Amino acid sequence: MKRLLLFAAFVLPNLPLFAQCSVDIGEDEFQPICYTYWGMYATQLAPWAIEEPGWTYSWSPITGLDDPNILQPMANPSVTTTYTLTVTAPGCGTFIAGTSRVEIMPNTPTITPAGPITHHYTDTSAVILTSDAPYGGWYKNGTLVQGCCNDTYIVNFNNSSSNTTDYYRYYSPYSCNWWSNTIEVNYIGCGLCRVTIINEITDPAKRQNEKIKAMRALESIRLFPNPASSRLSISAQTPVTEVEIRNVSGATVKKIKTNGTMPCSLNVEDLPTGYYICTMTMSGGIKQLPFVVRR
Structure with a gap:
């Protein structure tokens, strides 16, 4: 009997001692x-x-x-x-x-807000685009935005000074229709402008308000006609106190003080035909605009 028990134990070695549950x-x-x-x-x-x-x-x-x-x-x-x-x-x-x-x-990814969106350079709020389909990628003007892979995208205007229009789409490989709607984002820049704020203003809110006022005043500056042949006129909300004109080489070809009357007019008959940069100084800052002399 002992031999049979030992033999039974020996021939059943492949049965699991512990179940893997x-x-x-x-x-x-x-x-x-x-x-x-x-x-x-x-x-x-x-x-x-x-x-x-x-x-x-x-x-x-x-x-x-x-x-x-x-x-x-x-x-x-x-x-x-x-x-x-x-x-x-x-x-x-x-x-x-x-x-x-x-x-x-979603069958088709959807971006909100629907657009078109216009962002002014004086706006303090960010432009945020949101897709209802996670696990995808953002495309700006047809190119994948590297390093961005979630469903929320904060538009970066990169301190652009000029007017730009960009188009955004979202790609979701798990949606039935992979591509979202296209969102148009317009940026309204100041042009080549530089704002200066009076140093005595220490209150942050007041400084921000003064900055916005100054930038809007700079934005209001217009050169006309452009191209010009004999005279170039300047209009603005607030007086321009100084005007400097440089040629494409950066040399100053004309610099005058104005009496603050708007609009003012400059004689450009003595300037050769070509491309120029007009730098205008106001109490709140400086703005540069290009113009052309053509005859």
Whole structure:
């Protein structure tokens, strides 16, 4: 009898001493898809898991699943859904193996605000674009914005002084239609202007108000006619006190003090035809504008 018992113990070495009661589905795994009622964009749950013989599987909820009682069903829910896998296995009993979240992307990504957007150089609030589809990328004028991969984008105007128009789109590889609507963003710059603020103003709010006033005054400056042939006129909201004209080489060709009367007019008959920069000084700052002498 002892020999039989020993022999029985010897011939059964391949039976597992301890059952491995787990399923490798990836804890809190999520799969983004876009929903279509015909199921074209369904995704497979637990794609890396290995089915064990004799084990039974049950997913809940069953909404959007082609078969909730297999290990790797296809899922096509109409809303973002977290599925829980329950397993019954010999030697393990019944246990929760994990969860898998199917996240529904929009059919077509949408950027808000819808635009077109106009941002003035005196505006203090940022321009923020938001996509309703995460896990994508932003494109500016057809080029991917490097290092930007979330669903919110803060437009950077890079202290531009000139008027610019840029176009933004969002690309989502998990949406049915990958590309979003196009948003037009217009930036209204001051031109080549430099603002100076009186040093005695220490209150930040008052300094900001004075800066805005000065920049708007600088923005109001106009040169006409442009091109000019004999006389160049300057108009502005506040008086221009000094005018300096430089040629393309940077040499000063004319510099005058004005009496502050607006508009004022300058004689440019003595200037050769060509391209010039007119620098105008006001109480709140300096602005440069190009003009052309043509005959």
